[in-house]
Amino acid sequence: MAAAAQLSLSSVKSGYGRVKVIDDVSLTVATGEIVAVIGRNGVGKTTLMKTVIGAVPALSGAITFRGVDVTRLDATRRARLGVGYVPQGREVFARMTVAENLALGMRVGDAGRTNLDRVFGFFPILAKRLSQQAGSMSGGEQQQLAIGRILAGRPDVILLDEPSEGVQPNIVQEIGRIIRRLQAEEKLTVLIVEQNLALIRAVADRCLIMDKGRVVAEIAPQELDDPETAARHLSI
Amino acid sequence: MELSGQIFSWVYQYFDNMAFLLLAASGLILIYGMMGVINMAHGEIMMIGAYIAASAFHAGAPAPVAIVAAGVGAGLAGVVLERLVIRHFYNQLLSSLVVTWGLSLIISQAALLILGPSIMNMPTPFGSFSVGGFSFGVYRMVLFAVAVALIVAVWALFRFTAFGIAARAAMENPRMAAALGVDTKRIYTLTFAIGCALGGIAGGMFAQTATISPFFGQNYTPMAFITVVMGGSANAILGLIYAALYLAGVQTVASNVFNPYVGYVSIMASALIALLVMPAGISDFIQRRRARAMER
Numbered sequence: 080m081a082a083a084a085q086l087s088l089s090s091v092k093s094g095y096g097r098v099k100v101i102d103d104v105s106l107t108v109a110t111g112e113i114v115a116v117i118g119r120n121g122v123g124k125t126t127l128m129k130t131v132i133g134a135v136p137a138l139s140g141a142i143t144f145r146g147v148d149v150t151r152l153d154a155t156r157r158a159r160l161g162v163g164y165v166p167q168g169r170e171v172f173a174r175m176t177v178a179e180n181l182a183l184g185m186r187v188g189d190a191g192r193t194n195l196d197r198v199f200g201f202f203p204i205l206a207k208r209l210s211q212q213a214g215s216m217s218g219g220e221q222q223q224l225a226i227g228r229i230l231a232g233r234p235d236v237i238l239l240d241e242p243s244e245g246v247q248p249n250i251v252q253e254i255g256r257i258i259r260r261l262q263a264e265e266k267l268t269v270l271i272v273e274q275n276l277a278l279i280r281a282v283a284d285r286c287l288i289m290d291k292g293r294v295v296a297e298i299a300p301q302e303l304d305d306p307e308t309a310a311r312h313l314s315i
Numbered sequence: 316m317e318l319s320g321q322i323f324s325w326v327y328q329y330f331d332n333m334a335f336l337l338l339a340a341s342g343l344i345l346i347y348g349m350m351g352v353i354n355m356a357h358g359e360i361m362m363i364g365a366y367i368a369a370s371a372f373h374a375g376a377p378a379p380v381a382i383v384a385a386g387v388g389a390g391l392a393g394v395v396l397e398r399l400v401i402r403h404f405y406n407q408l409l410s411s412l413v414v415t416w417g418l419s420l421i422i423s424q425a426a427l428l429i430l431g432p433s434i435m436n437m438p439t440p441f442g443s444f445s446v447g448g449f450s451f452g453v454y455r456m457v458l459f460a461v462a463v464a465l466i467v468a469v470w471a472l473f474r475f476t477a478f479g480i481a482a483r484a485a486m487e488n489p490r491m492a493a494a495l496g497v498d499t500k501r502i503y504t505l506t507f508a509i510g511c512a513l514g515g516i517a518g519g520m521f522a523q524t525a526t527i528s529p530f531f532g533q534n535y536t537p538m539a540f541i542t543v544v545m546g547g548s549a550n551a552i553l554g555l556i557y558a559a560l561y562l563a564g565v566q567t568v569a570s571n572v573f574n575p576y577v578g579y580v581s582i583m584a585s586a587l588i589a590l591l592v593m594p595a596g597i598s599d600f601i602q603r604r605r606a607r608a609m610e611r
């Protein structure tokens with residue numbers, strides 16, 4: 080792995096109040112690499128993502144993004160440095176329109192209109208629903224909006240938290256293809272939390288296995304083809 | 316005294332009463348709707364605006380300029396208040412009530428210390444006209460027009476501009492907005508300042524109808540408070556309009572059938588009754604009904 084580290088965590092601990100959830104996580108994601116984080120429910124995958132974007136403060140350790148230490152920066156500053164986040168449960172702004180949601184995503188970018196055309200190329204449905212209230216879209220449509228919103232800002236790194244949740248298989252496949260394409264064309268760096276075996280196999284270069292707030296092992300995605308290994312690490 | 320004059324007088328009073336509520340409450344309801352804080356010092360912000368407008372006017376500025384200055388000055392006061400105090404009480408309705416009530420006492424007492432109990436005045440412009448033997452001040456209708464213009468401007472600001480979209484996002488889901496690069500703290504400061512600027516402009520407008528003293532704000536805070544609580548926070552602007560339409564109607568009828576004092580008291584009584592039916596305010600009530608109608 081000669082490429083420079085795009086994102087790295089060293090001995091990061093975090094949690095909520097006195098409850099420590101992330102217990103000493105170190106990991107590195109190289110530029111243009113797609114790393115999957117897998118693990119059973121409640122092991123802290125979402126908390127890890129929130130710690131990386133700054134929604135949950137790190138109690139100790141360091142988080143660097145392209146060599147810049149962002150550990151003490153708030154979520155707003157980190158987003159402006161090019162870290163995009165698609166949360167579990169999508170969190171589109173339900174009372175706002177599709178167009179407004181996309182406009183929010185574009186704030187951090189500077190490429191303007193062409194960006195949006197590109198997003199519509201990936202998710203044609205968004206172009207047709209611009210004036211619809213995001214909250215009235217189906218779950219799968221909202222997921223496409225949540226991903227499109229992030230891509231509109233042209234981030235360098237994206238964090239995807241279970242993008243396949245509640246999304247029909249052909250759209251999941253489409254999401255996989257888009258991630259691969261962005262990796263190939265733009266060297267997009269991705270940290271993805273997933274339970275969906277097919278999606279992990281389609282996109283991941285490496286898999287980190289989490290348990291009780293720690294990264295306990297790393298495996299190659301192909302190893303998940305063994306049903307026993309898959310059953311051990313995924314909550315399905 | 317003709318019937319046409321009598322009828323016009325009621326209509327005129329209705330619009331006058333509405334203008335009062337809309338102007339006094341617009342900044343307050345904006346802050347409540349966006350940030351879940353009711354600023355009991357809003358009247359004192361209006362008082363600051365009134366003093367600024369009157370001082371600028373007596374220093375030779377034309378009245379419209381004086382009123383804009385009042386808005387800017389009150390907005391700046393809002394920035395200071397937000398940074399020092401309000402910021403710590405977002406979405407804590409009760410604490411914010413107590414704290415801002417304390418602020419209102421501090422600000423009015425400070426004004427009393429600095430400016431003394433002396434009062435200031437501004438002339439009421441535009442003269443009057445008569446209908447059916449009754450005489451009516453033109454300025455009251457200007458108040459109404461300004462109130463409508465301000466509300467439309469605020470609506471457009473939050474509906475169409477990049478700032479407005481970011482502000483609504485920050486209100487709906489602050490963490491996600493921050494994750495998209497929205498500086499939520501700055502948005503809150505600006506929104507609070509805009510609410511105070513509206514109060515300052517209202518103060519400058521009312522400075523031309525009322526005498527200005529350190530306790531000027533007390534004339535407005537109770538009515539504004541009732542209008543805001545009745546309007547609710549579900550949709551601040553619609554809530555404000557509905558509440559003003561309703562309360563001004565009750566007040567107009569009650570003060571004509573009985574007397575102005577009964578009219579004033581009837582606002583409190585009718586708000587109380589309305590809140591029993593619609594505990595979270597009119598805008599919440601209407602949104603729920605619409606949602607239910609859509610499900611059918």
Ligand SMILES: Nc1ncnc2c1ncn2[C@@H]1O[C@H](COP(=O)(O)OP(=O)(O)OP(=O)(O)O)[C@@H](O)[C@H]1O
Nearest residue numbers: 095098100118119120121122123124125126127167
């Ligand atoms: N806001 C919070 N306050 C307190 N505890 C929390 C909070 N959010 C999560 N937790 C706790 O932190 C632990 C890890 O939760 P997290 O959501 O990170 O797990 P996860 O691995 O993403 O699970 P899942 O696979 O179900 O999405 C859980 O025990 C959870 O109860």
Ligand SMILES: [Mg+2]
Nearest residue numbers: 124125126167
């Ligand atoms: Mg999770």
